[in-house]
Amino acid sequence: MPRQRTNSALDEYELAVDEIVAGCDGDLRAALRALMLLNERLEQRLEEMSEVHPPHQRLH
Numbered sequence: 001m002p003r004q005r006t007n008s009a010l011d012e013y014e015l016a017v018d019e020i021v022a023g024c025d026g027d028l029r030a031a032l033r034a035l036m037l038l039n040e041r042l043e044q045r046l047e048e049m050s051e052v053h054p055p056h057q058r059l060h
Helices: 011-023 027-053
Strands: none
Touching: 011 027
16 A cells, blocks of 8 residues: 655655565565665775775864
8 A cells, every 4th residue: 555645854765665665575574685785785885986086084
């Protein structure tokens, strides 16, 4: 059953979660696993980017 939309800032997250779960055929465990794998991949890319372009040190 689709969720009723409100003007809440969380609506986009609710819709994204619904889409992810639907993409995993309603399997919450598979949806969580997919999100964890995606997060791990994004962390790896961020680390790789930091190695290529190190962040500037702040001057105090």
